[in-house]
Amino acid sequence: MFDKLEAMEQRYTLLGEWLCSPDVLNNPAKLREYSKEQSDLADTVETYRAYKRARQQLRDAKEMLAEKLDDEMRELVKLEIEEQEQELASLEKRLQVLLLPKDPNDDKNVFLEIRAAAGGDEAALFAADLLRMYTRYAERNGWKTEMIDANYTDIHGFRQVTLSIQGKGAYSKLKFESGTHRVQRVPVTESGGRIHTSTATVAVLPEVEDIQVEIHEKDIRIDTFCSTGPGGQSVNTTQSAVRITHLPTGIVVSCQDEKSQIKNREKAMRVLRARLYEKYQSEQQEELAANRKSQVGTGDRSERIRTYNFPQSRVTDHRIGLTIHRLDAVLDGELDEIIQALIVADQAEMLAAAEA
Incomplete structure (x- = not known):
């Protein structure tokens, strides 16, 4: 675990140097890529640095305890050691959580x-x-x-x-x-x-x-109809609502929120893409899901x-x-x-x- 953390810290430092480079600052694509990677690493690296500081403070306290101390100072050092050990255990647990595999969808809308x-x-x-x-x-x-x-x-x-x-x-x-x-x-x-x-x-x-999800025109059927519900006369009397059927899977999505048929089609396609992604992902993970009953x-x-x-x-x-x-x-x-x-x-x- 600690070898991995060291590598992540080195990468984080390197990214910081790159982000100050004129070549990267003048390249918007690289700037976004490196900024996101550094942001993703930040919490783990900062926690690891806090862990290393706590570990060093614990070592220093133990070395002090080995010296000649009066009773009052010895009790204070023992108390500090106890606190540092608790802090170290807490930080190590936090690092274990931060190193768990991240769901690639977590940051998505x-x-x-x-x-x-x-x-x-x-x-x-x-x-x-x-x-x-x-x-x-x-x-x-x-x-x-x-x-x-x-x-x-x-x-x-x-x-x-x-x-x-x-x-x-x-x-x-x-x-x-x-x-x-x-x-x-x-x-x-x-x-x-x-x-x-x-x-x-x-x-x-x-x-x-x-x-991430390719949809072919030949695989979809698009129907238009009048919107229902709130929206005023123009919404309810024009063919602005859109229904899209994905023929291979039978998935049907619709959108009628916009007055524009084009905008409704764009929104419906976004939902269809998400529904297909969920279906394909579920099929791929079906065997794993059968073997892993989650607490949640x-x-x-x-x-x-x-x-x-x-x-x-x-x-x-x-x-x-x-x-x-x-x-x-x-x-x-x-x-x-x-x-x-x-x-x-x-x-x-x-x-x-x-x-x-």
Whole structure:
């Protein structure tokens, strides 16, 4: 591990020298490439340097303990040694986490798809609640959101909605949200005051570039139709909405958010590319996934991952057994506690697998 860390530190230093070179400063492509590589290494290198400083301080303290000291000074040095050993252990654990294989999609933007499942109108209203939750979470992180497609109900719910979320690290945090979300509450349509259980599914897809997924014109069918839902007369009466069918896989995506058919087609193609990437990646990893049951779930949409219980103001993530009694805050986008716990659980499993 430490040989690898030394090599990373040397590379980090070299990149710093290159970034000061006039040849690189005058080459935008190289400047971006080296800046990103150095940025990716920064956290690991800074932690390793902190580890080396703590290790040296521990050595110095142990050498001091070997000298002739009065009782009071000896106790102070022993206390310092104990603190440095704890700091060293903490930094070493942090380095092990930083050296874990990184998901290549972590820094990518995402498409977040929410679909009402069991529960009829109440499921559609719950889908709207989830949309607001993720929109507020994106705002808290300084990410940009963009509506791609939506299928509205008469009571302001969604049968299906697709949201684009753009921002650094969006996929790294939101990827654990894929799965079935369950709500337990008294629906607004329930006159008898009975608690109902409804569900909605969430899928989080990394946005991929053209070069990663090739789509041939002969493999797609493009249909146009009039948009539905909010948008005004011109949106609802012109053939601006676009539906794209990928014939080899049967995947269908649509976009009706823009007044321009061209813009809707561009957005739909972005979603199709992400859906195909997810499909191809899932097929490649199917065998690995069968052998590795993650603490944070498989991400399969049929898997119940979280329950939102209104009578008890409780949110429970079933994958890690985490319960929070702050339902209103969670639905207002305060997801950090849950998402961080999922990230830690995932890292713990990968560390256990690496040590096995």
